[in-house]
Amino acid sequence: MRTSSVDQIILEVLAQEHAHLTSLQIFEVIRERLPAVNQSTVYRALERMAKRGQVSVSDMGTGSAVYELVADGRHHHLVCQVCGCILTIDHEEVGRFFTEIEAQNQFKIATNHLILFGVCGECGKNGG
Template identity: 45%
Template sequence: MTVRMTSARKAILEELESSKAHLTINQIHERLSGRLPSLNVSTVYRSLDFLSQNGLISISDMGVGTPVYEIMKEETHHHLVCSSCKQVIELENDLVAPFFEQIEKEKKTKVITNHLVVFGICLECKEY
């Protein structure tokens, strides 16, 4: 299947690839409005939905009140989110994989998620 890559979709992918953070719809729209002045928020919504359904980006709930988006990575990874400052820390799969294995063993099931979000307090916030 060929994915039709509109200028909006291409710009969104480029923005997500260059970003070091997970971005909300509004952040994506703000960052692209200078490059694509005619880009409206509804186009960003539709483009993100299309890109997600075609496996190019992932959508996550990081507890910030709105979904965040990132480029779909080949390696599975998970996130630790500070409940206080909302900092997102990536967790490598090898750190989390034993947890999934234990669940499968004890609950006699197959874990199919490719994403886990754990909430906690980061070191900086913990010191206050």
């Protein structure tokens, strides 16, 4: 597999931050080291790395997708549509569900970062 400098830097950036970063945030960090890099190059690099399973892409309902290192550990999120809070759930029970679905449908699931929207306990209490 051919090495791309942009891919390398993205991996380093994500490894340093251990967080959900938008492509713009990633782009801006990369630009400090490679000022000439184009934004679509970053998009393509992220797409490539997502296909390889190195990073996860998630729409958390914030307007732009966020990226994260898969090596940081498989986890998933519950996003409250009222207050915007984000609960993290680990892969354990999600994994059981995935395995079930896979067995029943002869399908290998690649989705590695599940996002479920809804209402958190706090907002459920207050809002009705």
